[in-house]
Amino acid sequence: MARIVGIDLGTTNSLVAYMDKGTPRVISARHERAMVPSVVALTDNGLIVGDPAKEHLTRNPERTVYSVKRFMGKSLADVQGELAYFPYTLTEKGGVIRIQLGEKSYSPPQISAMILKELKLRAEAFLGESITKAVITVPAYFNDSQRQATKDAGMIAGLEVLRIINEPTAASLAYGLQEKTQGTIAVYDLGGGTFDISILKLKNGIFEVLATNGDTHLGGDDFDQLIADLLLKDIRAQHGLDLSTHPDHMQTVRLQAEHAKIRLSDELKTIVSLDLPDGQGRFTRELTRDQLEGLCSPLVERSLGPCRLALKDSGLSPTDIDEVVLVGGSTRMPLVRQRVQALFGKEPHCDLNPDEVVALGAAVQADILSGGTTDMLLLDVTPLSLGIETMGGVMSSLIRRNTTIPASAKEMFTTYVDGQTGVDIHILQGERELAKDNRSLARFRLKVPPLPAGVPRIEVTFLIDANGILNVMAKDMRTGETQSIEVKPSYGLSDQEVERMIEDSFKFAADDVSARKVIEARLDAGALITTTEKSLADGGHLVSAEEVAKIRTALSALASAKEGTDPRAIRGRMADLEQAAKGLTVAMLDDSLKQGLQGKKISDVT
Amino acid sequence: MNGHTHNTDDRRELQMARSMCWHCQSEMAGEYFCDRCVKVQPVSKDLDYFTCFGLPRRLAIDTKVLEAKFYELSRAFHPDFYQNKSNEERSISLGNSAMLNTAYRTLRDPIQRAEYLLDLEAGAVKDIRTSPPADLFEEILELQETLDEFRESDRSSEHASTLRAKLHTDRTNLEERQRDMEARLQQLFVRWDALQDRGEATEQARTERTLILKDMRDILSNRTYVKNIVNDLVATIA
Known part of the structure; x- marks a missing residue:
């Protein structure tokens, strides 16, 4: 498989x-x-x-x-x-x-x-x-x-x-x-x-x-937030600046807070410092492990x-x-x-x-x-009790928390009024007494054949599978017929919505792939620019001025292509640059070979 | 042929029908798997939890044996091992696992085990008590009043702390009652098991059996009632 x-x-x-x-x-x-x-x-x-x-x-x-x-x-x-x-x-x-x-x-x-x-x-x-x-x-x-x-x-x-x-x-x-x-x-x-x-x-x-x-x-996010709040307060006190209105600086503060927290796992004190907006200087403060622990x-x-x-x-x-x-x-x-x-x-x-x-x-x-x-x-077990809302808005527990899964519970439903054709069921999860204090999972309407009150007997099975996810089935005890139940989640996507999102994801996939190609091409271009510049600095003297100029032209062409979004253009300019720098590469290789051979006897190299 | 015998025949026929493999229709000899096609079989709804674990219908059980059998059957039924199987088999595995987990949870706990056994032996017995047991009637009515008074009181007041102290005492007393009932239950469990072990079919044995069941039922429902009160108490004064 x-x-x-x-x-x-x-x-x-x-x-x-x-x-x-x-x-x-x-x-x-x-x-x-x-x-x-x-x-x-x-x-x-x-x-x-x-x-x-x-x-x-x-x-x-x-x-x-x-x-x-x-x-x-x-x-x-x-x-x-x-x-x-x-x-x-x-x-x-x-x-x-x-x-x-x-x-x-x-x-x-x-x-x-x-x-x-x-x-x-x-x-x-x-x-x-x-x-x-x-x-x-x-x-x-x-x-x-x-x-x-x-x-x-x-x-x-x-x-x-x-x-x-x-x-x-x-x-x-x-x-x-x-x-x-x-x-x-x-x-x-x-x-x-x-x-x-x-x-x-x-x-x-x-x-x-x-x-x-x-x-x-x-x-960890909550620890970071506490440290960030402390830093923001300090910045306000020392520099009279409220960074909480600058989303970009807020993120810097949050990241600095996270880094400081990580350093304090190994060190007893650390320095936090960050640039303030619009060239208003730099904020610096010491944070000790004791202070961090006091906060957290x-x-x-x-x-x-x-x-x-x-x-x-x-x-x-x-x-x-x-x-x-x-x-x-x-x-x-x-x-x-x-x-x-x-x-x-x-x-x-x-x-x-x-x-x-x-x-x-x-x-x-x-x-x-x-x-x-x-x-x-x-x-494994289910972490939270599962139940249904009963008369008076009370939650009646069907599967208790910490029950080994898969777990199931059956509940019999009937009608209170002659000819009633449906029973509304509200499924809840949580440990509180009242329905409203628990998490609403879903609501659904149980279909019932129109009969005198109390005659219909519909058995509903609530089953928590090995994933900890609820499945609901209903069976009419008189006819033995099972009914499929459409459960509309209270806080979730319906099946149709998920379907649509899957379709969308295929549509976006093309965009995602091209975005990825651009990023990869840029990374590779960056690496080639760095190595070529280093070669020019180390071995520029080994080739003609004309060749150096050719390489420089190809370099700037690649640099501007790298700013664009066309991966093929980037790859194309990379090939151009490699071609232009071929002479330099060969010259440097020869040179390093010559350097290596100097001072050695012929017998050593044959 | 009288009606009684006829009924028995019917039941036997039903069992025969159930003991056919859902997949290859061959007669079932194996316990949970078909001998011929090795497909997992749905556990019969009529199978009681004791039989499921291969245990005698007793109130004192060897929890080590219970656990070992639970693990063994978990390995046989768990959905993890049916990922590549047909939809039918996966659905049976899910149903069997859920049933097995319920069975284990029920038998592992001595009180739930007793309630389940009563249910098997004497039919629906776990009727939920709505009024306090006779010997606790006065005490519990008074307690409810104190509880209501405490709920409505200003928690920082001196009156509230007096009430809280009283509720603490009540809690200790009720917990003592609960332990007392559990001790009495334990004695009944021993008597029940001894009676079953003797396996006598005399009139006297039948009378004793009925008496034990009745006593167990009364104590169990009183205990549930008291336990709920204690939980309520703990939640309120916490």
């Missing part, structure tokens, strides 16, 4: 991994790191993704999307509180957030699909085959809408998502494969934007999740609440945990390690690269699905 890759679609970075003869490996593009920043920018040459897009964060903040994962499966109202922090424009259509990029607006799954496509291309280039199937990871505490949105993103990117798997459990698979661990482990996963804790029991290749908890709005301590504390709840739900105390595993870039912070160690009373493990371990685990799960690995099996 076709190869299945494992993808970690992260808030700040994403990775793709595959299984290489029993060992999971992350895939890097040529000369690049494996991590692809989860950033998409709209440039004059179309949409770009990853490291090149990250450069646009400060240059072009209104058209550069980062942390899109925070908006997956959400409505605008859900994220109202943090809109001010994002320089790009968010709107809403049909309960789904839209991100404005130039003329067009995109849903979060479409933006995520662009990142997925970049990973798909990398995997295809590396493995030399077409990739159409993937396992994608999500935070364990993601609700149904967020999982569905991730699956939609995969479909839009041209990937069949065979499994949505939870990040901490994916990490446990990577660890389990490596060490053949047995016992009870806690996986503490603090990423760029989300936090998860999962407690698992490992026994003879079975990875049974006992409980999971988390916060889908807690991660409440956030780290916030992660411990879910840890205690997960322990309670699994019926365990900290001393029952045999091993603690750290996952996610934010667990590099010494404060996080200290607090986790204090809670569980043992030193946490971080043998595998916390940035890569989730993607590696996804590759292991992909291998299980393709039949390669047969001795390991992950039994």
